[in-house]
Amino acid sequence: MKNRIERLKKEKNAVILAHYYAPAEVQEVADYVGDSFYLAKIAKQSDSDIIVFCGVQFMGESAKILNPEKKVLMPDLTADCPMAHMVKDGIIDQMRAKYKDLAVVCYINSTAELKCLSDVCVTSSNAVKIVKSLPNKNIFFIPDHNLGRFVAEQVREKNIILNDGCCPIHAKLTAEQVAAQKEKHPNAKVLSHPECDAEVLAVSDYIGSTADILAFAKRDESKEYIICTEDGVDYKLRTENPSKRFYYTDPRPCCKDMKLNTLETVLSVLEKEENEVIIDAELSERALIPLNRMLELAK
Numbered sequence: 154m155k156n157r158i159e160r161l162k163k164e165k166n167a168v169i170l171a172h173y174y175a176p177a178e179v180q181e182v183a184d185y186v187g188d189s190f191y192l193a194k195i196a197k198q199s200d201s202d203i204i205v206f207c208g209v210q211f212m213g214e215s216a217k218i219l220n221p222e223k224k225v226l227m228p229d230l231t232a233d234c235p236m237a238h239m240v241k242d243g244i245i246d247q248m249r250a251k252y253k254d255l256a257v258v259c260y261i262n263s264t265a266e267l268k269c270l271s272d273v274c275v276t277s278s279n280a281v282k283i284v285k286s287l288p289n290k291n292i293f294f295i296p297d298h299n300l301g302r303f304v305a306e307q308v309r310e311k312n313i314i315l316n317d318g319c320c321p322i323h324a325k326l327t328a329e330q331v332a333a334q335k336e337k338h339p340n341a342k343v344l345s346h347p348e349c350d351a352e353v354l355a356v357s358d359y360i361g362s363t364a365d366i367l368a369f370a371k372r373d374e375s376k377e378y379i380i381c382t383e384d385g386v387d388y389k390l391r392t393e394n395p396s397k398r399f400y401y402t403d404p405r406p407c408c409k410d411m412k413l414n415t416l417e418t419v420l421s422v423l424e425k426e427e428n429e430v431i432i433d434a435e436l437s438e439r440a441l442i443p444l445n446r447m448l449e450l451a452k
């Protein structure tokens with residue numbers, strides 16, 4: 154299957170982008186593996202005719218919005234992120250009416266419709282930097298309240314209003330689960346994603362995006378780590394740090410939507426060129442504005 158994927162990639166001038174949470178075998182055949190921010194930048198720079206995006210819907214959508222002339226395919230179009238929809242109808246208008254200088258800051262983990270209603274997008278890698286750079290005092294951070302709270306703690310000069318949304322995978326992790334691993338591995342450092350609840354972040358040694366966690370594990374001198382994020386990151390952690398040990402909370406955090414990306418589905422979309430991401434042209438143009446603003450402000 155891997156050979157057929159390689160051959161088709163060359164024949165069709167296709168590039169495969171995979172998120173760190175995709176299964177290991179998919180990361181192995183990908184040309185680029187990264188977090189949402191890195192993959193959005195790669196999608197924009199790509200000169201391939203076809204982009205196969207191994208992630209969830211909002212990632213495929215973002216790639217299409219940034220490359221409207223390219224064919225963006227997803228191995229499984231039903232792979233979706235529940236958090237991407239967690240903003241109540243009308244609440245953005247209510248906030249704009251309440252705060253005249255409001256900036257709506259939208260985590261990239263959101264639908265194209267939500268991006269259209271926002272002033273700027275962010276990812277977990279650049280959210281602090283971008284929020285700091287905005288001239289607005291009042292910020293409505295959507296959809297993830299955990300990332301919003303983490304940003305608010307770093308950017309105390311702003312009034313950050315939180316939304317009632319979260320990643321169901323990260324929000325399930327508890328401080329007790331971390332403590333149970335800590336008991337088994339007392340020397341392990343706890344590395345957590347900011348989508349985790351405050352109680353998990355409070356017992357963490359390091360907090361960062363998946364890309365930040367990978368970079369930390371590489372440069373840090375410890376030998377053992379308890380990883381508080383989705384377990385797809387394990388593939389890169391182990392291949393980049395063969396002499397280190399990585400443990401996960403029990404049950405191991407696993408996003409079933411990310412796991413819909415398989416070698417079979419990658420091969421199938423490359424062969425049949427099906428599962429194309431289609432976005433209404435007007436929606437796409439409007440959603441491009443906050444995405445481009447993110448890429449500009451994050452430079």
Ligand code: SF4
Nearest residue numbers: 209234235320322408
């Ligand atoms: S891990 Fe959470 S934020 Fe990421 S795609 Fe899955 S549900 Fe969405």
